[in-house]
Structures are given as C-alpha cells and as structure tokens.
Amino acid sequence: PASVQASSELAGLKVLISAGPTREPLDPVRYITNRSSGKMGYALAEAAINMGADVTLVSGPVQLAAPAQARLIQVETAAQMYAAVLAEADSHAIYIGAAAVADYSPVPAPEKLKKHAGASTLVLHKTQDILAAVAALTPPPFTVGFAAETENLTEYALGKLQDKKLAMIAANWVGKAEGGFDRDQNALQVFWPTGQKALAMTDKSLLAQQLLSLIAEHFYNTMP
C-alpha cells in the first residue's frame, strides 16, 4: 500500500511482538477465545521490519500470513504465550504486547464434556500477566502494552501503565461501532509516564508505523 514507507528508525534493533487471541481449551474439542483478529500485531511486525528491525512474532491462532522476514513462534494458550514471550524477552530491545491474552482459563477436561450432566458450572483460573512479567525483568526491554477498553479509557490505561510499570501504553476502544478488534482501522490514545499523544482513526498499517515512530523516539530518549 502507498502508506508503507521504509525507514531506518529501528535499524539493528530486535523487536518482540505478541499478537492475536489466545485459545483456552475446555475439553479436546472446545475452547474459549475472543474477537482479536491479530491485525494490529501483524501490522506492527510488518511496519517494524520496514523500519529496519529484526522481528520476532509470537502469535496466537489467526487467519493472517506473517511477514516473510519475521521469526514466527505460533502458540495457542495464554500459558504457551507466556512461556514463549518470557523465553525471548531478555534478548530483545523492545517488547510490544499486542495480543488479546485470555485473563481466565479453565482446567481442560481430558475427555469431551457430556451434556447429560444437565446444568454446568465453569471454573476459571486467572492467567499470568505476560506484559507485567516482561516489564519486571532486570533490565526490562522497552515494554509497550495495549489497553482494550469499553469505558473510562484514560483512567484505565493510565492505571495499567503504572501498575505494570510500562514504558508506554496504546489504548483503544473495543466493542464499539468502529475500530478496535477485528477491524482494518483503529485509533489509539498513547500514554507514557510524562505525556500522551492521540493517533487518529486510520488503517492499521499506517497506525502501526505511527506508533512505532513514537516508540523509536522514546526508546532512544530513555536509553541510559
């Protein structure tokens, strides 16, 4: 597309990106997932490559082709994504958590659940927070999160930036008429500890470029 520009803003940097939904099995034939398409994470991988980065893409199940130059690690569950990301994080300069990771996961039944039991109760356990774990490494990579919100976007995004000790967070509205999950376009409100910037509704490929430029600028500003 005309919007894609090559640059050297991320030249020589290793960038780790997690993308897509996770899939939490209930039994051998059923799972719990969410509406994430993976488009934003894949657009970030593509844009980072165009800006000179060496990209590792940890991806949940999506209907997208990964950029040919990315190193692709495919996972299914939140636990698998946690293990894959934590195994890679300390060798990367930048981590961008763009995946829609399940917050809760069932203990999968070994055999197909049968309906003759009648009403059923689902027991869910909390998954580990990948983003918070990466940001807690010593030293952490430059860690960028996303925040998917249906209300109180600024308050919740700033809460996540602080609580998870992130370098930056990109917040977006989800479950509304336009943008967000499973769309080609999105708008982002980006926050860092000392400022913020709005990136207006546009194609995810252009938005990815804009977000990565902002990340590159702050990465070089905060390096010791």
Ligand code: CTP
């Ligand atoms: N995230 C993560 N590991 C999890 C859950 C979320 O790494 N187990 C990351 C997402 O990839 C995203 C960020 O945390 O970058 C925020 O995700 P979001 O769902 O908006 O926030 P949560 O912290 O999970 O809180 P809540 O869902 O309650 O809003």
Ligand code: CA
């Ligand atoms: Ca969540």
